[in-house]
Amino acid sequence: MALHTxxxxxxxxxxxxxxxxxxxxxxxxxxxxxxxGALEVGFVGVADGRPVFAEIPxxxxxxxxxxxxxxxxxxxVPEAWTKANPNIEQDWRGLVDLxxxxxxxxxxxRLASVRSELLEFRADGxxxxxxxxxxxxxxxxxxxxxxxxxxxxxxxxEAYLGGDLESxxxxxxxxxxxxxxDLVSAANxxxxxxRMLEDELxxxxxxxxxxxx
Amino acid sequence: MKRVLDRALSELTGPIPELSAVVLSAAPxxxxxxxxxxxxxxxxxxxxxxxxxxxxxCLEGLGASLRRRNLMLTAEDxxxxxxxxxxxxxxxxxxxxxxxxxxxxxxxxTMVFAGDIQRGMxxxxxxxxxxxLREALDRAxxxxxxxxxxxxxxxxxxxxxxxxxxRLVESSGVDLRRLSRLDALNAQERERVRAAIGRLRVxxxxx
Numbered sequence: 001m002a003l004h005t006x007x008x009x010x011x012x013x014x015x016x017x018x019x020x021x022x023x024x025x026x027x028x029x030x031x032x033x034x035x036x037g038a039l040e041v042g043f044v045g046v047a048d049g050r051p052v053f054a055e056i057p058x059x060x061x062x063x064x065x066x067x068x069x070x071x072x073x074x075x076x077v078p079e080a081w082t083k084a085n086p087n088i089e090q091d092w093r094g095l096v097d098l099x100x101x102x103x104x105x106x107x108x109x110r111l112a113s114v115r116s117e118l119l120e121f122r123a124d125g126x127x128x129x130x131x132x133x134x135x136x137x138x139x140x141x142x143x144x145x146x147x148x149x150x151x152x153x154x155x156x157x158e159a160y161l162g163g164d165l166e167s168x169x170x171x172x173x174x175x176x177x178x179x180x181x182d183l184v185s186a187a188n189x190x191x192x193x194x195r196m197l198e199d200e201l202x203x204x205x206x207x208x209x210x211x212x213x
Numbered sequence: 214m215k216r217v218l219d220r221a222l223s224e225l226t227g228p229i230p231e232l233s234a235v236v237l238s239a240a241p242x243x244x245x246x247x248x249x250x251x252x253x254x255x256x257x258x259x260x261x262x263x264x265x266x267x268x269x270x271c272l273e274g275l276g277a278s279l280r281r282r283n284l285m286l287t288a289e290d291x292x293x294x295x296x297x298x299x300x301x302x303x304x305x306x307x308x309x310x311x312x313x314x315x316x317x318x319x320x321x322x323t324m325v326f327a328g329d330i331q332r333g334m335x336x337x338x339x340x341x342x343x344x345x346l347r348e349a350l351d352r353a354x355x356x357x358x359x360x361x362x363x364x365x366x367x368x369x370x371x372x373x374x375x376x377x378x379x380r381l382v383e384s385s386g387v388d389l390r391r392l393s394r395l396d397a398l399n400a401q402e403r404e405r406v407r408a409a410i411g412r413l414r415v416x417x418x419x420x
Contacts, residue, residue: 109228116227120220143389144378148368150393154214155365157246160239161319168244171369178374184245187259191242191266 014110016044016069017101019076020092022114023049028122031081034074042068045081052086061087062095069096072104078121149179156188165196214353216394218247221349222342226251229338234325236261237298237346240279241269246320261323265295284323285335292335295323298347322346357395360403363410364395377413385409 019032027049034042042064045053054064065088068074088095101107152175159168172189176182218237226232234250236258243262248255268284284295298320322343326335364381371377382389385405391398398406 112227113224114227117220117224120223140389141375143393144375147389147393148374148378150215151361151365152368152374154246155361155369157239157244160242160244171365174369174374183256184248184258187262188244191244191262195242 013075014114015072015101015104016074016076017096017098018107018110018114019078019118020044020046020051020096022111022118023051025049026118026122028118029081029083030118030121031079033077033079034068034071035077036071036074041071041074044068045083045086047083047086051092052083052088054088062090065092066095069101078118145179149175149182149185152178153185153188160192165192165199168192169196214350215247217349217353217396218346219249220394221346222249225342225345229342231326231328231330231334232324232338232342233327234258234261234323235342235346236323238262238265238321238323240265240319240321241273242266243269243321257325261293261295261325264293265321265323268295285332287332290327290329292326292330292332293323294326294335294339295321296339296343298322298343298350353396357398360395360398360406360410363407363414367410367413380413381406381409384412 016032016034023030023046028046029048030046032044032046033040034044042054042056044051044065047053051065054061054068056064056067059067152171156168156171156175159165159171169189169192172185172192176185176189179185222235232251234248234257236248237246238244238258238261239246243265245258245262248258250257264284264286268282269279272279272282280297281300282297284293286293324335324339324342326338367377368374378389378392382392385402385408387398387402387406387409391402392406395406
């Protein structure tokens with residue numbers, strides 16, 4: 001078993017400081033929006049891995065970062081951000097209470113979670129940058145195909161779950177016309193065809209039974 | 214939804230290194246709704262869908278309820294566990310809250326853990342993953358339902374679905390990368406996409 005696995009069974013969302021610790025290594029530009037339930041409680045802008053902008057209702061800059069870092073219950077959601085109007089003057093480590101953060105259990109687990117989330121976010125951003133920065137028609141077209149295929153594939157599952165097998169089949173066929181040779185889609189279509197055939201046979205047998213009765 | 218689920222799972226794949234695959238399938242036929250594998254080999258999902266179908270047939274043959282089923286298959290260094298995405302009591306709560314029970318009621322989540330891991334941890338991690346993905350799916354399912362339905366309706370009827378997406382990007386001004394996460398669009402983007410869908414519905418070739 002991996003050493004950093006949390007044996008307690010508890011689960012804690014990563015804190016703002018967890019994100020700042022990992023971002024120190026990643027050196028990226030990113031925005032961190034903090035929420036408590038549906039309430040937005042603040043925003044931190046990170047440039048080249050260092051927080052340079054912070055804002056909460058009623059406070060900005062160093063004070064805002066200090067206060068935000070005291071909200072361990074806040075859920076942090078990363079978003080794309082470009083450096084603008086920096087208002088943090090001190091190094092972030094001097095503004096937050098690192099000893100309290102170290103006392104929160106499950107730190108290594110939270111950090112691993114943040115790292116994988118931010119790497120995924122960064123990879124997604126790079127894919128997006130490629131499509132925006134370079135006029136690469138092939139890449140853009142491939143992305144359009146992918147989005148259409150994903151939408152249709154999910155719609156087919158929704159139709160299936162709603163009991164509309166014919167629509168589900170039509171949506172998978174359409175999905176395959178956009179992005180053919182997908183193994184999972186082919187398997188889904190095959191299962192659907194079999195189900196429709198089985199239903200048809202069952203209905204025929206019932207009809208024959210009723211005719212004989 | 215693929216991007217929604219990929220993103221939600223990415224928050225857990227780091228802290229749970231033993232997790233090697235997750236498959237969301239629809240009972241009773243085991244249609245694969247979404248899958249993730251650590252080594253990026255989606256074909257492994259086909260086997261789990263077959264497992265899901267076999268379990269359905271076995272339970273139906275016994276006359277047992279499909280709503281309370283779970284499955285645990287073990288091999289040396291492997292644990293495979295499957296649960297309904299929603300337990301039956303949770304489905305009742307879901308319905309009581311006025312939510313549409315159609316989506317989750319027949320979704321099954323199968324998870325594969327590899328390596329030196331105890332059964333108790335499999336159950337613990339499995340529950341955590343199940344709840345986390347369910348929360349993400351619920352949120353996106355409700356939030357982007359109108360846009361998703363409108364878009365799929367257009368794509369179903371369009372002669373050139375890919376061209377239609379291209380026109381949607383041009384007409385709404387919302388870039389492709391943002392469109393791949395409908396649930397993450399802000400209010401302004403949602404309104405622009407909604408308006409563009411309306412325009413394309415009325416005159417698909419003129420936009």
